[in-house]
Amino acid sequence: MTTALTCTNIHVDFDGFKAVNGVDLTLDRGEVHFLIGPNGAGKTTLVDAVTGLAKYSGSVVKDGVELRGKKVHHIARRGIGRTFQTATVFEQLTVAQNLDIAAGAGRSPWSLLRRRTVLPDNVVAVLEQIGLAGQAQTPAGILAHGQKQWLEIGMLLVGDADVLLLDEPIAGMGHEERDTTGRLLHEIAETRAVAVVEHDMDFMRAFASRVTVLHAGAVLASGSVDEVSNDPRVQEVYLGASHEQEAIDAATA
């Protein structure tokens, strides 16, 4: 599969505190690439850097173009889409309006000044894909938590993003919703590169094509689910901790 995004030696420095400290990361089309690591490992900061929100040193190249120093909206126009840890949709607008806006970054001023008469084809298709076809006219603010996260993903799809960086997309979801989301991610990844920041180990084991473990701003391990799970350093800082937690839970139950 082709490489979509290459990050080389990324450093993010917050007043001397190195939140990201020399990370290399490659995202390939066709893969759902999980970024895991304990709280504060620098996962969100890495996404912030790639999307132009956080200043960094190093290099981020997409399809041969260096993205460092570009503005947020220019990076987005290059096909890099992201979601946020807390779902942010336009609450006052309907689901269809949310998607229509997300689909329209390339519209001419003239077409912007006119009314939308029909929904664009890609918006209709994505409404179906994210399971919100029945809620097209619902204000996004009253959607269930999980539906908001699907809407956010849908907004990236209609905007033709082909690198999707999803920050904790299943937070607060039930089992069924998680499975639906996991399948959706693989469907999306057929032609795109998808990176998922996640805490949930079961979800990761079920749906990761590849895993990169971050710890204290650096890459601890990278590889398949099995390779990473069997890495002793990973077990120590991350999986170990949760196994210990499971042991405690079992003992106290």
Add this chain to the structure above:
Amino acid sequence: MSRFFATRAGVWSGFGAAALVLFGAAPLLLSGFRLGLLAQFLCYAIVAVGIGLAWGRGGMLTLGQGVFFGMGAYLMAMHMKMADAEFRNGHGAVPDFMELAGIRELPAYWVPFASPVFTIAMILVLPTGFAVLLGFAVFKRRVKGAYFAILSQALAGAFAILLIGQQSMGGFNGLSRFRYFFGYNLDDAVNQQMLYFIAAGVLLVVVAVALQLRRSRYGELLVAVRDAEERVRFLGYDAANIKVVAYAAAALFAAVAGAIFVPVVGIISPASIGIVPSIMFILGVAIGGRASLVGPVVGALAVAWAQTALSEQFPSAWTYAQGLLFIVVIALLPGGIASVAALTKRFQAKSATVEAAA
């Protein structure tokens, strides 16, 4: 009811009713003096429509619309003073207030304002262009919220002070005693009525433009920027550009209102364009309901009427009443008068469910 006004038939009947009142009932029922007052209030309402767009839909608290209102007004006043002087003393004559101030030579920047076409072009271009430049400088740097509000208010204050210092712009007293408006004698009642009709017509046009902007894709985008500016950036839009359009439209509306205000009222001075009038513009919009289309118009008319009625009887109390009203509306009724209908509906629904549960 609000659903009906969202339909095509609803929009046309809304505009039809407004036209009947403005062009039919008002001139029939009101004396010349009252009609003149209404024309003045309509100018404020035109400003309010722009504020509704920039603040209500775009989230930009434009506390300094007096700047654009004042630019439009002074540009028009310059032309009218020139025309009066030319009528009395021939081409290139110095306006009367300059003679009194001892200015013998017409300042160079006054000269082109002898032309009506140039003046109208400047009214349409200068304030709007200034808003575009200012908007880019401010919004690209992501100045927003209270910082933007304070900045725009400071600008209004500075503009008024600047004008007070300019003897060739009438200084503290401003520009007044106009005789002609593009050749029409202002002492003639018929011409006064024509000015009222111009104000009413412009208001309807401005509301129609605002309606189109609200319903367009741009209008949806503007609300998106208001509610989650950062998110819009991550979708590939330059949020600053989106805000500048609404800000410039509001400036244009204010400038046109100022230009009509001058022949209607017969005077423009720094006192009509500084911080206090700028706050009055905002007050009307807040009371009427900033996010609705007609709310700002209703609020602006109500505040202007209250000010005229109350300030005659209780001149000092009005200032306090104004401040109190602002606080009460912002604290208790952030959606303004326009939200009262929705609130009562919700209240009725609530009491209905309570009854059903009981």
